[in-house]
Amino acid sequence: MADLHRFANPTRFLKLAGYIQPWALAVFLISLSVGLYMSFFTAPADYQQGESARIMYVHVPAAWMAMFCYTIMALASAVSLIWKHPLADVSARSTAPVGAAFTFLALVTGSLWGKPMWGTWWVWDARLTSVLVLLFLYIGYMALQGAFDDRVRAAKASAILALVGFVNVPIIKFSVDWWNTLHQPASVVKMSGSSIHPSMLWPLLIMAIAFKAYYVWILLVRMRSELVANKVRILRLKQVHGG
């Protein structure tokens, strides 16, 4: 009978999570050390921007992660709406703050990068503006999650929002790019794959791996604690309703 409760006993998931978690942490720590070493010491300084361009090795992977996490959130939301899989809810909910944190990191590093270049902390550059809007989307999602007493409703409403937001992300990106070409042609970084030198590409990719591994690790930590919190809540409800 107890199996009828949502999240009642995701034993298999918890077991699997237990295996993956230390590996994810190890990959994260190793690739972070290697990535940071390479970006500080082996990668060349930018011929125009000098040493300050090294912040790119944090900024760019963080911006990638911002979008990556939103994509995961939207996918998990779709799974939860269509197949009603409880773990999908939990993973979407657990991804949101992580994605928001990466988005924030991308904004802060972008602003730090802009300071020596333009002499101001903030420039309405197309990439930064899009990332800023993405942060608002994350904040809206998390606010909606927190606005309901009923966890199931919160999950459904925010899943719909995540999908609507996901459809809108490319439209917003396109609009902001258009707006930017009208007002301000300058850009912090132009990543046109082919022109980037391998000595810069490698640290970038390794940092990206580090961030992904961090995401996997923190996601599992958060999901496990969510599942425990769910169990506690169900026990509370049992106390109240005696059922």
Add this chain to the structure above:
Amino acid sequence: MKQFAFLVRRDLSLAFRQGMDSLMVVAFFVIAVVLFPLGVGPEPGTLARISSGVIWVAALLSAMLSLERLFQTDYEDGSLELLALSSLPMEVTVLAKVTAHWITTGLPLIIAAPVLAVLMQMETEGFVILIVALLLGTPSLSLIGAVGAALILGSRRGGVLLSLLVLPLYIPILIFGVSAVDGAIGGYEFKAQLLILSGFFIGSLALTPWAGAAGLRQALE
């Protein structure tokens, strides 16, 4: 189709008898715009430069504020349940309510906009395009906002939450709406922007009723 008109008519007569709603939205729109000359100073050059942006931002905010009530009263008094049980598909119900909402709030905004354009010292070349752009843009605002209005039903903080959900999604409409007007004033291209605004309208017309209906269904559960 007959049912659709039936629901629109009912919402319109509700709005007209309650009376104040449309007036309040327009009043908010006007006062929000009037704050700008007071805030940035009355120099005609400055005002003219920011006029289209200010009018569009104020229109966005007014549309958003009025949306909070879109489904709220029907949700609270049980009408939404009965609408769900009526012969109208939920998507059509959403569309009908949005239509009524646009007629009672979007349209008055458009009528008020030229007056505000005068107050903001906008160049006369921009007037027609401002109205056209608002005509193309405000229906999308109502459509997108309806999804947000459905999602916040029964939540703890309605209005502020709605603005958080909806305003980021309004950004593309703002950008192209302003750009069309500025283009017309500066003598540049503006047809492309209007086409893109129409594209947004068609896109949101096709997609938002589904999302709104899904939002309403989960609110009723």
Add this chain to the structure above:
Amino acid sequence: MFQGKDITCIRGERLVFTGLDFSVGSGGALVLIGPNGSGKSSLLRMMAGLLRPASGKMEWNGENALDDFDEHASNLHYVGHHDAVKPVLSVLENVRFWAGVRGGEVSDKNILTALDAFAAKHLADIPGRFLSAGQKRRVNLARIIAAPAPLWLLDEPTTALDRASISLLDKAIKHHREGGGIVVLSTHADIDLEAATVLDISDYSLKKIERGAA
């Protein structure tokens, strides 16, 4: 014939009831009883299709009722906790709207007859905002007579009604059943229906079931 088999209801994250069966034939009545929170309203909302059961199925005349929501909705009337009476519309306009939105043409004469059945005909021109709670409930009940549907789902229909109005409701239900209609209602036992099946929902709560198994 309206049947449900092995229905489970989960609200929030709580199992409200499970393994619930019911069956009402044409002209029959089903009375749902049980303490607060036992799921009477939830079961009625499931019967109306507003809420999806976590498991189990429902059949209307042998066909799956949950498959086609619109089809099922056209067979039923649901009276919930709220009366859906708009304050700025007159009683007649209120009922006319709810009758009309179901698709069929409903004449004002029919609506007035329906209002008369609940002694509310004299209210026809009064705007909804002047009505008392009991009058609103009567208007809401008149709505379900104005546009006929075979299945009535009434969630505590006697709330706010005085004794005289309750007997009018009794009469309306009797009339409905004589015409082959089905009534399912939840109540705190202040209505007395002839030959009604009584279903105590608390029998299907997890606690009772666990106790039974032990």
